[in-house]
Amino acid sequence: MDLDLAQLRALSATVSEGTLEAAARSLHITPSAVSQRLRALEVATGRVLLVRSRPVRPTESGEVLLRLARQIDLLAGDAVAELGVAAADDRIVTLPIAVNADSLATWALPALAELAGDVALELHRDDEEHTAALLRSGAVVAAVTTDPDPVPGCSVTRLGVMRYRPTASPTFARRWFPGGVTAEALARAPVVVFDRKDDLQHRYLRERLSEPVSPPTHGVPASAEFLTAVRLGMGWGMLPDLQAAAARDAGDLVDLDPAGAVDVVLHWQQWKLRSARLDRVGAALATAARAQLLR
Secondary structure (H helix, E strand, C coil), X not given: CCCCHHHHHHHHHHHHHCCHHHHHHHHCCCHHHHHHXXXXXXXXXXXXXXXXXXXXXXXXXXXXXXXXXXXXXXXXXXXXXXXXXCCCCCCXXXXXXXXXXXXXXXXXXXXXXXXXXXXXXXXXXXXXXXXXXXXXXXXXXXXXXXXXXXXXXXXXXEEEEEEEEEEECHHHXXXXXXXXXXXXXXXXXXXXXXXXXXXXXXXHHHHHCCCCCCCCEEECCCHHHHHHHHHXXXXXXEEXXXXXXXXXXXXXXXXXXXXXXXXXXXXXXXXXXXXHHHHHHHHHHHHHHHHHCEC
């Protein structure tokens, strides 16, 4: 089977942009041309590659070709850069990577910012227990994840540990935990969660209690706002030391259960490609992790 590079690029652009029209703008061709390339690729492979939803999403077969398309794009961009010539269409190869929100809000984004002049990044934010799925699907070329087992075709590097503690405002702690962190209090006290994927608070509850409880919850799906919600007394939540230490030192937050810390081990997984750009991103994150995360 001969795979056409223009058709693969059309597939990658359509998934990245979400629609044929947006893909056409990024490729500087017409939507009709994008559609024709996608149809030709499906005919060549004998597979349906995209679900025509809004945004479009790849099928299982489409994910296989999406990984290939992005690998080729990455290697081609590195080759052009090494040759020291401008790409024919003046495109800058973008590296899509997945990082959890708390890492972005604390240690990862400053490390990535140092590369902003040389590497274009498309950051996908997801829970650290789910970022590996984006890597498997081909949506990203690398990810910060809790998964220590390498995704097929990827290498894995241990980054370090983010330590989370059950934290609340002093007023909230006095109201809901006057007698300390008891099973009865944990069953009643409101809790702040990031989103439906966020299991940290319930992981703490499972480890702390012998019986399951279902306290009322508030969903706040942004790292900075999550911290603000806890400071405002909406509920207690698991906050990383990197984010909450200053507020605890200032007396704005309190550690509800000093013995109840939860450690989250982070890893960096990236495609096994000889890519200078991707290696630079991995090296920058590994350096920042060594400086700020627990070993």
